[in-house]
Amino acid sequence: MQVYLPIAEVSVNAFMLLGLGGLVGLLSGMFGVGGGFLITPLLIFIGIPAAVAVATSANQIVASSISGVLAHFRRRTVDLPMGMVLLVGGLIGAAIGMRVFNWLRAMGQVDLLVSLSYVVFLGIIGGLMFIESVNAIRRARSGGRPAQRRRHNWVHALPLKMKFRTSGLYISVIPPLMVGVLVGLLAAVMGVGGGFVMVPAMIYLLHMPTKVVVGTSLFQIIFVTAFTTMLHATTNYTVDVLLALLLIVGGVIGAQVGTRIGARMKAEQLRVLLALLVLAVCGKLAIDLLLQPEELYSVSWRGF
């Protein structure tokens, strides 16, 4: 069944969009990532203009994150104070990021810089996560005691300490605030929720328990992506609500299923899978940058 999208001005298959939303929702529920780093390239691939893809996926992430976070609230795996600190940082970062994005667009190199930052960030994070979680699984298999994470590093020497009861942490607010700013910055520049940066940062930098990380990250993503959706809708008019609705219907169902799968899996297994996914997307983007494209010319219209 073909559907004509009013803002994107293209006609696409409704069931394909539902499936795409479902797939991304599943990952969102399992890993606590918004899925923006997957859905934006996929939408561009099926012929949606890039600017519409970026803006609309932000809107879709709001819905799938709300659906996911509610399940986490019921299981009490959302650290609200931590979420608020990350959110404050995220909004600051998104505001700065929008300025950077517009500046890059004026230089005409935004595509390249988005691709490059995808490759660099996904590569580093995916690689580190993969090595760490494979080691953790190996230790668990060999019957040794579970890996003792280093509890004290420079993070614990900073002032403005605050108690985060759900996470069982007593740390300074500066590191989570910085993580929030970085995520907000990436969210605006790369057009993603930023969960794939935030989740590892929370695990490895803030030492939050993995089960709490997912819910808390979803909580922060809701508000940062809502903020970017409004920015896109009011400045570029690129949010396609019909496209978003189809992705959302698929996505919310996927997110529910994903949250249940995630709850049954071991934290190490989840991390290996997420690491592989991140590396796969990174590899695809890197190949696109390195191989000679079949068509050297591209045509864009309305700044898309």
Add this chain to the structure above:
Amino acid sequence: MRWLVALLIWAVPAAAEEVVADLSQNRISITADFDGSEILIFGAVKREEPLEGVPLEVVITLSGPSQTVMVRRKSRVAAIWANTAAVEVDRAPSFYAVATSGPLSQVLSQTEDLRHRITTRRAIRAVGAPQEVLDLPEFVRALIRVREGAGQYQLREGAVSVREQTLFSTSIELPANLVEGNYEVRIFLTREGHVINAYDTVIYVQKVGLEKFLYVLAHERPFIYGLMSLALAGVAGWGASAAFRWLRP
């Protein structure tokens, strides 16, 4: 009175052969399930003198609203393929189809093509390109190639069927990703490459119903539209969560 008739006759020299044409539809509505459309263009040649010897040819163009487009070229910079050159094309039609009754080079002369801007290359206007880009024609060729690949530009030689040098018809496929606006249809009668008569009309392409409502709201009340999108996302997210809890407590 007599001088007025004389003036009219002088001002409008009666063409020896004149096109009379019509379309299967002159209004296309883009609804939610719009999936492309086919336009049938047909007509006849009105004559006041007996038929000449050289056969008559017909060239039909269908042109969508003009856009300013950016054509970018990639080249290798330190192992990475990046956009290194760009040309802004002032006016390129969003859709352009040329249908002819025979090989284009035979039915239309170069000078007539220049005068009436008939072929795709002539319909695109690229001036004011940056000075450092010397291979402007290469960029315009690339624009045509990319859009031909997407079905936005079509050249269909021999697609117009002409009967008895009087009746002609053709059909043009409009793609699903149609842009709103006025689509200009031009019909040229040619003989030995020269345009002897022309006719033009317009097809109105418009979004209707829900499509129209959303498009207008997004552009005229963007803040409300944004809030509506977020509210929709919120309700859908909460609704799915509640539904799943009800299904599997």
